[in-house]
Amino acid sequence: MAIAVLNLFGCSDKKEESTQQQEENIEYLSITETYEDYSGTMLSNVNLINLEGNGVNDTRVHTVEYASQYPLTVYDKQNDIIYYSERVYVDDDYGDQLFSYNIETKESVQLTDNIYAINYIYPVGNYIYMLGAMQNTHYLTIMKYDLNTKEFSVFDNDSKWNFDLLIYDVYGDRLYATACDAKEEEDCRESYNSRPEEEYDDNYVPPDYTIFEFGSDFYNPKQILHTENKYIRRIGATPDNRLFVTFADTLPVMNPTYESHYLDLKTDKLEDAPDIDNAAYVTEFVYFFPDDSKIYFIGADPESDIRGLCSYDTESKIVKLLYKSDVGYINNCSMLKENVVN
Template identity: 30%
Template sequence: MKRVIQLLLVLCVFVLAGCKENKERYLSITTSGYDKKGNLMVNIYKYSISKKRLKRRFSKKYTSQYPLGVYSQSKNTVYYTAEYEDGSGDQLYAYNLDTKKSKKLTNSLTAINQIIPVDNKVYMIGVEKGQRSLKPYYYNLETEKFNKIKANADLNFDNMVYDVFHHNIYLSADYQSEEDKALEEANAGKGSKYIAPNTYIYSLKDNSLQRIYSTNRKLVYRMLPEKNGDLCFTECESIPAWNPEYFTYTLDMKTNKKKPAIDIDGIMDVTQFAYYTSAHQIVFLGSKSDDSKHSHRGIYLYDVDSGSIELLFETEDEYINNFVLLE
């Protein structure tokens, strides 16, 4: 009898592990557009990668500084930004699709640039009242508390991505003082090109930041966690307005050395929103012209091995602002 119980326990462990491993990966897509009454709306969609099925999960009048929201499948909740009624700035809200009710989660922010829900936490990059630099925060859904992730006061955070393969979070940042100096250098002469300061990549472990890479006066334009545990990222010396060259590398997480990687920007005009969905496929927001020179801005799936490109989602009536890969 004891042996039977042990076998059952082992089977349960395997079943639970299998369930965790087989979580459905999906895209949370944010668009903006006008409704029939002429109101500017923010829309949140879920795109199932395995089923190739799109479903709108949320639509609300646009009141924040720019459209931003993310659908969490595990919570069946949309986390979005909206300007608070007193006009003090954008705050984080949660709309529960089961109860059809919204709840304000933060009070001290003035702007939010990114939202990533992971398990019982909602991570974000934002600015607190009276502050200038963007910083990382998270809202704990269990304790219902807003938390600031400890970081150097001068750091200004630009980007954050979730690693669906190993459940890590990566962030990029530079020092505000160095960014200001670079802007002064660019403004010193008419038409001078802006050259970015050093940018740093951090890994978030147990809500603590660990620096893993530093550029030499380059921006980190995008980050793509890979299935093998390495991190793919793109560098450029200036902002997109200056039409810089983009160089993509893979950072070996064991040796902390980088090597040239796939030329993502050679595929088409690709934005910073790009993710590996498997070891050999990348999904990204980009623009591609057809034979009639008409540009199609949409979300594409690129197969690294075959070089094939598949259009997953585009819309003529709405503008695709951004998307994130989650599970």
């Protein structure tokens, strides 16, 4: 994706000379991989992945101690800062808080003090968006931290919604999240847990799910899709203003039937999409790059069963393992962008 900016200089009778300055967004992946070192300390590597032709270029950016309920890091290449979660104790209570680490100054700073758990972190402009649970709550919600004012905002303080997925659309500069009504989810779980003995082999029937689009108005996101008793396993943003959406008839641990579609964000219509779940084990982390017909995902190579960054060729239907951890386990992955002026 490129935006050309033309600057004209030296207007005269002579032949005009022009200089063209180009701003280019370079998409990259930030991967968290966790391992245990020789002393028994759990650590998380923060790795930067760039696609180059048919291969990948991976760089170890930094390593932080894995000291949270869930290992979570993300590298903001634009500002050379790592954001990560770390457990903080206050008396007998604890919670995973948002921290920043400046690569240049080597300084770590605690940014929050009232979160219980964090599942996703996305640095976008002057804000850090997260999906997590506040202290003394039982539901996941969307949070926003203002890097300039230090203000912390919570989308749903009443726990009406229980959020599950959060992605950043690097092409549309928006965030998308999935959620279900918290009361409906409780009813579905109660129904499943109290089912009669003759239904013990039946799968859990999920509640309806909604996809939210978070734009400039944080407290008034747009609801763009609703399911009927279908779980949303994954969403991924494409360069052509679509979302790749995978539905499931039950939870991932219950061997669900998957169904993938493209959601046209202009028309809100669903279109057919490749059945990647028939080709490999695919997690919720799925990505699309410009001028590339492949689908990239964190999952398992069907030949070796090794977990890593894989590509799925939509024409040949071939899955390739592009990157695997040499030291531990890949926990999560985020797609972000860096603005480069040439």
